Amino acid sequence: MASSILRGRALGAVRQARCFSSSPRQYAADVKSVGVLGAGQMGLGIALVAAQKAQVPVTLVDASEQALSKGIAFAEKLLAKDVSKSRITQEQADQARSLLTTSTKIEDFSSVDFIIEAVPEIPQLKFDIFSKLAKVAPPHAILATNTSSISITRIAAATTTDPNDTSASSRVVSTHFMNPVPVQKGVEIISGLQTSKETLDTAVEFCKRMGKVTSVSADSPGFLANRILMPYINEAIICLETGVGDRDSIDAIMKNGTNVPMGPLQLADFIGLDTCLSIMKVLHTETGDSKYRPSVLLGKMVDAGWLGKKSGKGFYDY
Numbered sequence: 001m002a003s004s005i006l007r008g009r010a011l012g013a014v015r016q017a018r019c020f021s022s023s024p025r026q027y028a029a030d031v032k033s034v035g036v037l038g039a040g041q042m043g044l045g046i047a048l049v050a051a052q053k054a055q056v057p058v059t060l061v062d063a064s065e066q067a068l069s070k071g072i073a074f075a076e077k078l079l080a081k082d083v084s085k086s087r088i089t090q091e092q093a094d095q096a097r098s099l100l101t102t103s104t105k106i107e108d109f110s111s112v113d114f115i116i117e118a119v120p121e122i123p124q125l126k127f128d129i130f131s132k133l134a135k136v137a138p139p140h141a142i143l144a145t146n147t148s149s150i151s152i153t154r155i156a157a158a159t160t161t162d163p164n165d166t167s168a169s170s171r172v173v174s175t176h177f178m179n180p181v182p183v184q185k186g187v188e189i190i191s192g193l194q195t196s197k198e199t200l201d202t203a204v205e206f207c208k209r210m211g212k213v214t215s216v217s218a219d220s221p222g223f224l225a226n227r228i229l230m231p232y233i234n235e236a237i238i239c240l241e242t243g244v245g246d247r248d249s250i251d252a253i254m255k256n257g258t259n260v261p262m263g264p265l266q267l268a269d270f271i272g273l274d275t276c277l278s279i280m281k282v283l284h285t286e287t288g289d290s291k292y293r294p295s296v297l298l299g300k301m302v303d304a305g306w307l308g309k310k311s312g313k314g315f316y317d318y
């Protein structure tokens with residue numbers, strides 16, 4: 001990277017006073033390479049959009065070789081579809097594909113400028129990963145998480161054993177992409193207590209380079225999107241389990257009554273029922289408010305391994 005994108009709070013303040021409006025764009029322009037951790041439905045979409053829109057080399061890392069091959073095959077399918085619909089040329093598809101490389105080693109992030117983590121929504125897994133990222137990533141790299149609900153402040157705290165050392169925690173931020181990433185324009189950007197202004201600005205501007213529309217929100221359980229969406233989905237599942245309506249009636253009334261592309265049960269299947277359950281658990285535990293109690297049926301579906309579209313069975317069969 002030509003110049004470090006993070007120059008400390010003091011220099012950041014000087015830059016803001018001198019040339020505030022151009023600084024964030026400069027930081028984002030300095031992002032020349034991206035690392036994505038987790039090649040599942042979110043990580044793959046993020047990697048593909050970074051390659052296609054921001055046109056930067058992307059290193060996609062996953063613990064599973066199988067997930068990487070499946071992800072790359074899916075990316076190629078999406079690019080071929082875009083070409084067949086004349087949304088992009090074959091040359092553009094080839095260019096985007098050539099920017100994607102895969103690895104099973106997190107150490108391959110040792111020279112990337114912007115890392116986006118998209119592993120499953122398990123708090124301890126994310127804490128362990130951020131502790132490791134702080135060691136393997138370059139000292140200027142932005143460490144972003146795609147978490148749906150886990151506190152950014154807690155994830156940032158996991159980067160160090162000394163809370164007064166913010167050299168890594170100030171670079172942690174959330175870039176919460178919406179599913180499916182190549183289609184949905186919205187990204188929620190969330191700061192933890194430790195996140196520096198340069199980190200936040202870089203994340204906002206880099207997401208814009210990816211063609212996204214950003215919203216900034218506070219580090220509060222569920223942030224904005226899931227604080228609103230998940231209780232809606234959970235209530236739909238409670239309506240199903242208590243017999244207020246059947247699956248098709250629930251989805252039909254919300255789809256046709258609120259002009260959304262799919263009803264809450266189908267949407268839950270697309271998000272992943274394990275992800276929905278994890279988010280409800282975080283909302284419930286962190287607020288202590290019983291209105292966020294996860295539906296019993298949702299827990300049973302996850303116990304059965306019926307996780308929605310990704311596992312082939314959820315409220316619908318795939």
Ligand SMILES: NC(=O)c1ccc[n+]([C@@H]2O[C@H](COP(=O)([O-])OP(=O)(O)OC[C@H]3O[C@@H](n4cnc5c(N)ncnc54)[C@H](O)[C@@H]3O)[C@@H](O)[C@H]2O)c1
Pocket residue numbers: 037038039040041042043061062063064067117118119120121122146147148149176177178179270271272275310
């Ligand atoms: N699914 C959604 O609609 C949605 C929307 C917004 C945000 N999110 C969030 O994005 C994140 C990822 O969700 P997803 O739906 O893509 O999950 P997913 O289960 O589809 O994919 C997770 C991937 O992470 C890999 N993985 C697991 N442990 C790993 C490790 N230690 N190192 C490297 N790779 C590892 C898995 O092999 C898998 O490929 C979660 O935090 C989730 O809450 C999901």
